[in-house]
Amino acid sequence: MTAAPVRFGIIGTGFMAQVHAHAVRASGGVVTWVAGSSPARAEQAAGLLYAGRAAGSVEELVTAPDVDVVSICTPNHLHHPMAEAALVAGKHVVCEKPLALNPADAEHLAVTARDAGLVNAVPFVYRFYPTVREARERIGRGDAGELWMLHGSYLQDWLASPGATNWRVDPVRGGPSRAFADIGVHWCDLMEFVTGHRIVSVTAMTSRAHEARGESGESVATEDGAALLFRTDRGAGGSVLVSQVSPGRKNALSFSFDGTQATYRFDQEQPETLWVGGIEADLVVRRDPEHLTPAAGRHAVLPAGHPQGYQDCFNGFFADLTAAVRGEERDGLPTFADGLRAARVTAAVVASAATGTWVDLAE
Ligand code: SOE
Numbered sequence: 001m002t003a004a005p006v007r008f009g010i011i012g013t014g015f016m017a018q019v020h021a022h023a024v025r026a027s028g029g030v031v032t033w034v035a036g037s038s039p040a041r042a043e044q045a046a047g048l049l050y051a052g053r054a055a056g057s058v059e060e061l062v063t064a065p066d067v068d069v070v071s072i073c074t075p076n077h078l079h080h081p082m083a084e085a086a087l088v089a090g091k092h093v094v095c096e097k098p099l100a101l102n103p104a105d106a107e108h109l110a111v112t113a114r115d116a117g118l119v120n121a122v123p124f125v126y127r128f129y130p131t132v133r134e135a136r137e138r139i140g141r142g143d144a145g146e147l148w149m150l151h152g153s154y155l156q157d158w159l160a161s162p163g164a165t166n167w168r169v170d171p172v173r174g175g176p177s178r179a180f181a182d183i184g185v186h187w188c189d190l191m192e193f194v195t196g197h198r199i200v201s202v203t204a205m206t207s208r209a210h211e212a213r214g215e216s217g218e219s220v221a222t223e224d225g226a227a228l229l230f231r232t233d234r235g236a237g238g239s240v241l242v243s244q245v246s247p248g249r250k251n252a253l254s255f256s257f258d259g260t261q262a263t264y265r266f267d268q269e270q271p272e273t274l275w276v277g278g279i280e281a282d283l284v285v286r287r288d289p290e291h292l293t294p295a296a297g298r299h300a301v302l303p304a305g306h307p308q309g310y311q312d313c314f315n316g317f318f319a320d321l322t323a324a325v326r327g328e329e330r331d332g333l334p335t336f337a338d339g340l341r342a343a344r345v346t347a348a349v350v351a352s353a354a355t356g357t358w359v360d361l362a363e
Pocket of ligand 1: 156182183186251
């Protein structure tokens with residue numbers, strides 16, 4: 001007997017909402033409702049998001065009996081109140097990052113969801129590349145030796161022009177950190193997920209390419225980029241550079257995790273291969289379901305040579321989310337606890353950048 005499709009209500013009508021809607025369908029679910037910034041926006045977006053009905057309000061969507069999971073794809077400042085409303089209505093929730101604008105609100109959501117026994121997830125979706133899982137498996141079984149240097153960057157260019165602006169630039173709607181909270185947290189989540197190391201202290205410098213943005217030349221308070229040094233609980237050191245003003249870098253997330261016996265290098269824009277550096281010879285591991293370790297092969301849904309990408313990561317994330325809603329455990333589903341972790345790392349980055357000191361991280 002096939003299980004009834006899991007029913008999603010999506011709040012938001014932009015790029016992320018469209019990615020979520022495709023992933024819902026790919027994972028066998030249905031979008032029953034959509035809510036937008038106005039009933040008219042919801043009506044306009046309903047077709048694009050394959051939604052059965054457009055909600056007149058967020059309240060109508062979260063309380064609808066034919067919604068099992070609420071998916072939140074709104075500007076950041078709305079994440080906390082909307083996730084709270086969905087949890088209070090007894091719904092499972094997937095909430096875009098940052099889960100909240102500060103650690104206290106993120107913790108409140110993580111505790112509320114846990115206590116209510118509701119499935120909760122934050123799309124740290126780069127975890128769902130098969131080559132990323134392959135690195136995690138190989139590192140986990142000890143192939144790297146002692147990991148001691150963890151480094152990389154996450155560079156974009158969609159805010160390169162001084163004319164470019166967006167709600168993310170505004171600290172009221174986006175939060176006190178922009179580039180780090182938007183993309184730096186992906187890198188840190190991936191590093192901790194793949195290596196098993198946890199960041200224990202950070203020192204950060206944030207900077208801006210443009211002091212004013214948009215047609216009206218409004219002054220900017222959030223960072224265009226950040227440089228971070230960190231230490232981990234297992235004695236490794238590392239660094240990550242984050243920028244949204246690096247021309248030509250579209251979505252260039254890369255890491256190099258260097259051990260005493262092997263180095264693992266991944267590049268999000270070339271995700272079909274994992275580079276494994278060795279002292280005598282190097283290896284390029286292809287995303288080939290026939291030859292990956294089983295934990296990584298589970299996420300390889302196409303044969304080798306038929307590239308998988310960003311949307312496939314979301315599809316895999318929603319497949320595991322759906323399994324969790326059905327009561328099955330799936331390794332590696334990022335939860336509100338991971339969203340809380342990201343909020344704490346972000347707060348430490350903001351504090352360090354303001355004071356110029358090392359900041360310890362609370363667990
Ligand atoms: C914009 O910087 C953005 O859409 C992020 O918000 C996402 O988290 C990232 O995956 C791609 O870039």
